[in-house]
Amino acid sequence: MAERVAGPEIERLIQLLARLPGLGPRSARRAALHLIRKREELLGPLADAMQVAHSQIVTCSSCGNVDTVDPCTICADARRDGSTIVVVETVSDLWALERSGAVRSRYHVLGGTLSPLDGVGPDDLNIGNLVERVSSGEVKEVILAVNATVDGQTTAHYITDILSHTQVKLTRLAHGVPVGGELDYLDEGTLSAAIRQRTTF
Amino acid sequence: MAERVAGPEIERLIQLLARLPGLGPRSARRAALHLIRKREELLGPLADAMQVAHSQIVTCSSCGNVDTVDPCTICADARRDGSTIVVVETVSDLWALERSGAVRSRYHVLGGTLSPLDGVGPDDLNIGNLVERVSSGEVKEVILAVNATVDGQTTAHYITDILSHTQVKLTRLAHGVPVGGELDYLDEGTLSAAIRQRTTF
Numbered sequence: 236m237a238e239r240v241a242g243p244e245i246e247r248l249i250q251l252l253a254r255l256p257g258l259g260p261r262s263a264r265r266a267a268l269h270l271i272r273k274r275e276e277l278l279g280p281l282a283d284a285m286q287v288a289h290s291q292i293v294t295c296s297s298c299g300n301v302d303t304v305d306p307c308t309i310c311a312d313a314r315r316d317g318s319t320i321v322v323v324e325t326v327s328d329l330w331a332l333e334r335s336g337a338v339r340s341r342y343h344v345l346g347g348t349l350s351p352l353d354g355v356g357p358d359d360l361n362i363g364n365l366v367e368r369v370s371s372g373e374v375k376e377v378i379l380a381v382n383a384t385v386d387g388q389t390t391a392h393y394i395t396d397i398l399s400h401t402q403v404k405l406t407r408l409a410h411g412v413p414v415g416g417e418l419d420y421l422d423e424g425t426l427s428a429a430i431r432q433r434t435t436f
Numbered sequence: 437m438a439e440r441v442a443g444p445e446i447e448r449l450i451q452l453l454a455r456l457p458g459l460g461p462r463s464a465r466r467a468a469l470h471l472i473r474k475r476e477e478l479l480g481p482l483a484d485a486m487q488v489a490h491s492q493i494v495t496c497s498s499c500g501n502v503d504t505v506d507p508c509t510i511c512a513d514a515r516r517d518g519s520t521i522v523v524v525e526t527v528s529d530l531w532a533l534e535r536s537g538a539v540r541s542r543y544h545v546l547g548g549t550l551s552p553l554d555g556v557g558p559d560d561l562n563i564g565n566l567v568e569r570v571s572s573g574e575v576k577e578v579i580l581a582v583n584a585t586v587d588g589q590t591t592a593h594y595i596t597d598i599l600s601h602t603q604v605k606l607t608r609l610a611h612g613v614p615v616g617g618e619l620d621y622l623d624e625g626t627l628s629a630a631i632r633q634r635t636t637f
Contacts, residue, residue, distance in 0.1 A: 271502050284448045
């Protein structure tokens with residue numbers, strides 16, 4: 236453990252910063268000093284932005300996204316196609332898809348994946364809400380955009396099961412060669428999928 | 437540039453986090469989501485800690501350290517040896533020496549090094565204040581604990597020059613093999629210094 240090297244206020248700042256992903260004790264000290272050096276341009280505004288985020292950010296009761304309004308901007312956007320729901324594991328996956336510009340429909344954030352070993356069951360995920368949204372009748376297609384991991388695929392199968400009695404179309408993301416990817420570096424599973432799901436020129 | 441993927445409050449938080457050393461745009465997004473997920477345990481307390489730091493932290497008018505009191509805790513500590521001043525480049529160097537426990541005297545933080553190429557002259561550093569402290573008469577020794585870089589050594593020589601008319605003893609850190617260091621990986625300069633400054637068993 237690092238010894239106390241500064242006053243309790245600075246120490247507390249360092250300890251809290253060290254809990255951010257990507258920052259360890261050493262880089263948290265560097266970040267704290269950077270903030271202190273840039274008191275007016277960075278520390279003050281960041282403190283304000285965090286206060287605003289803390290007091291205003293809520294989880295969307297419909298889709299599980301985070302925003303300052305409930306329902307969130309995406310759920311409230313009438314220009315979006317409400318007949319398709321893209322199911323993602325986390326808000327960062329939602330952000331990644333939004334950045335790609337590939338999705339102009341609505342989302343549903345599960346908040347994780349089923350993981351019996353970690354004690355995560357269906358009730359710990361935002362699944363009941365998804366069944367409700369699908370049952371409302373407006374939804375025609377559910378795209379299961381979960382990660383291509385064991386837990387992700389288990390979760391996808393579970394959701395497929397519980398939605399099987401509905402009329403909704405269930406689809407999943409294509410497997411294949413990433414854009415810019417080199418075949419030599421790809422695993423066999425990806426290559427097999429890319430061959431099987433080949434498309435015509 | 438990343439597209440806007442969330443509300444303006446979250447975007448602002450991400451942009452400010454991305455200005456921390458060690459965090460890029462991608463890790464800033466991850467950090468922001470982590471903060472939002474842990475609203476009560478982390479986001480709130482961190483926002484408060486930053487507000488406290490922003491409103492209370494000042495630069496010590498004597499030594500240039502940062503603290504919530506002026507003079508800082510170290511300058512105000514009567515148990516510390518006021519006859520020796522350890523001159524460091526930055527507050528992080530001061531913290532590093534404090535963690536080592538090697539210093540029980542006072543410090544002086546220059547706030548950088550002389551660097552004509554970057555337009556940093558003596559007036560940009562906390563040097564005038566050092567001359568004043570030395571002139572007060574209490575100081576017997578000044579340890580120049582600057583980095584062993586060209587800029588650091590240039591700065592040390594400059595300070596040696598302007599303090600040469602005083603009676604104060606000027607010393608610098610020993611060069612040598614780092615504890616745990618392997619000779620094979622050390623540069624010739626360090627090895628020569630370690631041989632020249634060898635000590636008896």
